[in-house]
Every structure is written in C-alpha cells, then in structure tokens.
Amino acid sequence: MINHIQPPQAKKALKTLSIHDDERQDDYFWLNERENEEVIDYLHAENDYYEAMTAKYKDFEHSLFQEMKARIKEDDSSVPYKFNGYWYIVKYEIGKDYPIYLRKKDALNNPEEVLFDCNIMAEGYDYFKLVGLSVSPDNAMIAFGIDTVGRRNYTLQIKSLVTDEVFSDAIPNTTGSATWANDNKTLFYTVKDEKTLRSDKVFKHKLGTSYSNDLLIFEEKDDTFGVAVYKSKSKKYLIIACYSTLTNEYHILNADIPDGEFTVFQERIRGLEYSIAHYENQFYIVTNADGAVNFKLMKTPEDRTQFNNWIEVIPHRAEVLLEDIDIFKDFLVISERSNGLNHIRIKRWDGTEDYYLPFDNETYTAYTATNVEFDTNILRYGYNSMTTPSSSIDFNMETKEKTILKEQEVLDPNFDKDNYASERVWATAADGVKVPISMVYKKGIKMDGSNPVLLYAYGSYGHTIDPYFSSIRLSLLDRGFIYAIAHVRGGEYLGRMWYEDGKLLQKKNTFTDFIECSKFLISENYTSPKHLYALGGSAGGLLVGAVINEAPELFNGVIAAVPFVDVLTTMLDDSIPLTTGEYDEWGNPNDPTYYEYMKSYSPYDNVKRQDYPHMLITTGLHDSQVQYWEPAKWAAKLRVYKTDDNILLLKTNMTAGHGGASGRFEALKEDAEEYAFLLDLENIHS
Structure with missing residues (x-):
C-alpha cells in the first residue's frame, strides 16, 4: 500500500x-x-x-x-454491597465521564451520602484517577488516593465523613492505598521510591498530626520486592505484605494495638509463595510449599505461624490450580481452575457440605466478587461468557438459592446473545503441546478462509486472560470479525506449569504458541493471512x-x-x-x-x-x-x-x-x- x-x-x-x-x-x-x-x-x-x-x-x-457508547447504560450504578453497617454504591450519570461514590446507612431505601463525585474532582485535569477508598471502623473517616498524571503515583488524603472536610495535609508518592487500625485514628499506608516507583516503605499516621511526623514502620531493602499493607477480613490483624514474583513474606500486628510491633508470619524463603487469611484462632495459607506447583491450602494457629506448624487442609492436585479462597463465618469458598475452566467450590467449616457451583460452558468466566462481610451466608460472584453479558449474582450457601442481582445491559435493540456462537479449539504448539483458543463470532458465517480474525494474547506473569463478554467487541463481530483469545504459555490457564513453561529461559514458548495458534486458524479456514490480525498490550x-x-x-x-x-x-x-x-x-x-x-x-x-x-x-x-x-x-x-x-x-x-x-x-x-x-x-x- x-x-x-x-x-x-x-x-x-x-x-x-x-x-x-x-x-x-x-x-x-x-x-x-x-x-x-x-x-x-x-x-x-x-x-x-x-x-x-x-x-x-x-x-x-x-x-x-x-x-460503542450507545450500547452502554450511561445512568448506571453498581450492585450495592454492605460493609460495617453501610451499603456502598458506585454510580454514573448521563453525559459524565467519572464515577460518583455513595453510601447508605443500614437500608437501601435510606438517603444517599455522596462520598466523592469524581466528575467535580476531575475538573481542570486531563487525567484523573481515584483509588484506595478506606473507611475507618467507626465510619467517620475515609482515606483515598488521587493521580492526576497517569503515572500511578498517588497523593494520599483523608476526608471527614462527618463534616465533609478534606484535610489539607496530603502525602505524595504513595500507592494510594491505606488501612485503619481499630482505634479509628491510626492509619497505615505505603510509599513509593520517587525514581523507581517501587512500593518500599510503610508509614504510620495519627489523626490530628502532620504527615511530616509520621513514623516509618517498615522498609523493604530488597529492591526485587514491593510492599503493601491491609487488614484481615476478620478485622483482627493488620498485615504488611512483602512480595516479589516468586517469594512472599508477611508481617502481622493485632489491629487493636496499632503502636505494637509487627511480627514476621513466616520469613521469606526464595521460591516459597504464600498468602494468608485469618479465621477464628487460625490462619489459612494458600501456598506452593513442599513442591505444590498448583498450590494447596494449609492452616496454622495464630500464635504459631512459622512454616513448621503448618497443617495441610486441601492437598496439592496435579490437575487443579488453587487460585484463591474467601473465608466466611460458616463457609470456606475456594476458587479453582482445571482444564482452563473456573470452578467455585463451597465447604462448610463443620464438614457437612462440600460442593461446586454448576457451570456448563467452555468459554465462560466465573469469579468471586466483593465479599467483604464475614458473618453472612451470601456469596457474591460474577459470571459471563463470550456470548453472555456479565451478571452479578448472590448465592445463598445454605439454601443454594441463586439471585441474579444485575445483568449487564446492552442498549442495542438488535443485540441478541443467541445470534453469537463461541467455541474452544486446540492448536498444536511447536513442541507438541496443545494450546487452547477461545473464540466468538456471529452465527452463520462461513469458515472459508475469508473471515477477518483478531487474535489476542497476553502470556506473562501467570496472568490468565479468561474468555469474557465485551459490548465494545460487538462492533467487530457484527461486521464479520471473529475474535479469538490464544491462551498461550506464560499465563496460568492450564495451571501453574503453564506459566512456568512460558517465562525466563522458556519465554519463547509464549511466542511460538501464538504463531502456531495463528497457523491453526489459517489451516482450519477460519481466516487467511490477508485477514488475520494480532493484538497485544504491555507484555x-x-x-x-x-x-x-x-x-x-x-x-x-x-x-x-x-x-x-x-x-x-x-x-x-x-x-x-x-x-x-x-x-x-x-x-x-x-x-x-x-x-x-x-x-x-x-x-x-x-x-x-x-x-x-x-x-x-x-x-x-x-x-x-x-x-x-x-x-x-x-x-x-x-x-x-x-x-x-x-x-x-x-x-x-x-x-x-x-x-x-x-x-x-x-x-x-x-x-x-x-x-x-x-x-x-x-x-x-x-
């Protein structure tokens, strides 16, 4: 041309x-x-x-x-979730670009309280991002971070939810996230290195004092690690997380004693990955310890957290990746993946029940959503597929009743999800490994090699691109495109080894997988080189x-x-x-x-x-x-x-x-x- x-x-x-x-x-x-x-x-x-x-x-x-814009409901709001006596909602209004954060006390029919209107806050800026909203236990204060450049470098501030005053004292160069101790006046937050932007320090702030007097609580000296600080869902512990690609270390402190000393949960051992969740007098640990490549679940008494005290709860399984857990008062919820597909498993603590939520598709995404309440029998999860808009669902773990709270509206009178088809196919990689491809297209197209195909992949950091619905994508599908996701090595779609085989000195597998997926789509007459397109961002x-x-x-x-x-x-x-x-x-x-x-x-x-x-x-x-x-x-x-x-x-x-x-x-x-x-x-x- x-x-x-x-x-x-x-x-x-x-x-x-x-x-x-x-x-x-x-x-x-x-x-x-x-x-x-x-x-x-x-x-x-x-x-x-x-x-x-x-x-x-x-x-x-x-x-x-x-x-694209016309398909989106402009006057939209999130499904409310309840936390510590308040219902929290994010709302959008017609013609406005930014969210409005609200809450209502006790009941959804009570008056709304505006926490932040980002449309007002963004005035005069080409870029605006609000993150890290953290409400004090007494619901009187909220910490938040703002970035007006786009460099993910946030200025941290505090607002009184009683007087609506935003305190003028602000600290730059933070991650934007912070967490409160249980005394309602002590705030812990993380700061970034000014040049490398690595999150490397945790500070403690007392309400009524200047940030210039804040105490340095923890500094991560190893420049391959970053740090974060948060509170356990049980609200009993403040937790400092030290993390790198392959290694974790946590430090814990009773949230009732913010002036106490953090103690190491389990000191870092290179290659030992673990995450922790607190329940009653135990910590539950998702870990790759003892060669558990796909991770397993262990537990340990809260006063004996070192590795030699850990006891196995769910063993390692070669075909099942244990991705995460959600802890409730009466239930343990386990997010798993097998053969590339998401599974949500629910177990009673007393051992009387153990079952999976049913899903019957090969190109779907299911995930636990916002579950901040501990004492509830309701699990909130999300579901969508390449042909089905996103749904937010409340599931009663006792009665097994499912309530669809909201399904994403596609404001297009011509949209009918039954007009689209999705499938999962398998290409053969250069070394003989089978590589899955999820795809979606409009029903009725002929597979004669003339279809334009947009093939997308990521393939790094163990980040899995699940098959998901997009109303924006309809602008391609309705014009004859096939949209495909190559689940190449470097992600964790087929388990942890799928990641291990696509990093470091195996990184080229990511690229050759994508090439073979492309050749497969051509050989199977989905498309041809004249009509095949590749899309990738960042890695x-x-x-x-x-x-x-x-x-x-x-x-x-x-x-x-x-x-x-x-x-x-x-x-x-x-x-x-x-x-x-x-x-x-x-x-x-x-x-x-x-x-x-x-x-x-x-x-x-x-x-x-x-x-x-x-x-x-x-x-x-x-x-x-x-x-x-x-x-x-x-x-x-x-x-x-x-x-x-x-x-x-x-x-x-x-x-x-x-x-x-x-x-x-x-x-x-x-x-x-x-x-x-x-x-x-x-x-x-x-």
Missing part, C-alpha cells in the same frame, strides 16, 4: 551499549530524554502523521465511538513484537498497545520503574545466560530488513509500566528497516499513562481508534 504522506524520521544518534563483551548499537537511545524538546517534537510529529493517515476514516471512527505487546519479527507473513495487521519491546535495555537499567522486580519473570540480563536469551527475542533488538504487517503502536507519555520511549524507539527503527509500503502508525497519548485515558468515554475513543484501523484494512467503513 503506497501512501504519499511522508512519515517522520527520527534522527539517529548512535549509542553503543556494552556488556558481557557484547555490543549493541542503538540509534534512538536519545528518545528517553523526556525533558528534551526535540523528543516531544518527534512524538508530536508522529501524532500529526497518525492524524493525517487516519483522516480518511475519521467520520467512521467517530460513528464507531458513538455506536502482550512484547509478544506481538517478537511474533512479527519471526512470522510477519501470517498477519495483515497488528496492534501493539503500550508494548514492552526494548527488553534488554530496560532490564539492564535498574532505575526504571519495575525493573528489579521483574528479574524473576524475564531473567536478570546482568547474567550472560539470560542476556543472550533475552537478546535473541527482544523485539527492538531483532527488527529485520523484511516486510512487516500494517501496524498501529500506541503509548502514553506518562506510562510508568512501559516507558513511552520503548514503543517510540521501536517505531523509529521499524520505519528504517521495513521493506514494505504498509502503514506504520505511532500514537502517543500526551496526557496519560499505561492504562490510557481515565474517563470511561475517553477510553472508548481509544477503542474506536483501534477498531477503525482494523476495519479500514478490511475496507469496511460502515
């Missing part, structure tokens, strides 16, 4: 990067100079080129946005970048959102946010073995003189997860190396970070941009 608008060309300024007697040449290293006007000018030039190249279908893009953008270096001929187009593509340079710079905590995922390239392996797949280092698919690359100037310069450098290098006339677009959101725009409708505009790009490549403009 020949275009007559000339793309910008970033200047070259050669920098040689040397380690392990190896040299890499980087012409675009200078783009990481955030304060350099020339860098900003280049990003603006790329944005101008993006606007020029997409001008021909801007009206269609706008109509897509309106179409999924790394996946897309690696795949198109190796097999560009399989795809007509790709979308790489905030892609992590300059793997080596980033992982060798421990001043960049997240780097040190990532060594257990990717490897530490200061070790020559990991360096060579990472170099062999790093998308930026492996750009070749070859044809590439049409490409849309997106980033955010304030991204703290994947710095903007990674996709910017990648786009600049691709422009020089690629030997085709296909479209290459780089779009930088100059006012946002990793998650994109903050308003719900502003975020929809980004979806419309991506869909318009794909549909234009299929010559679909209505």
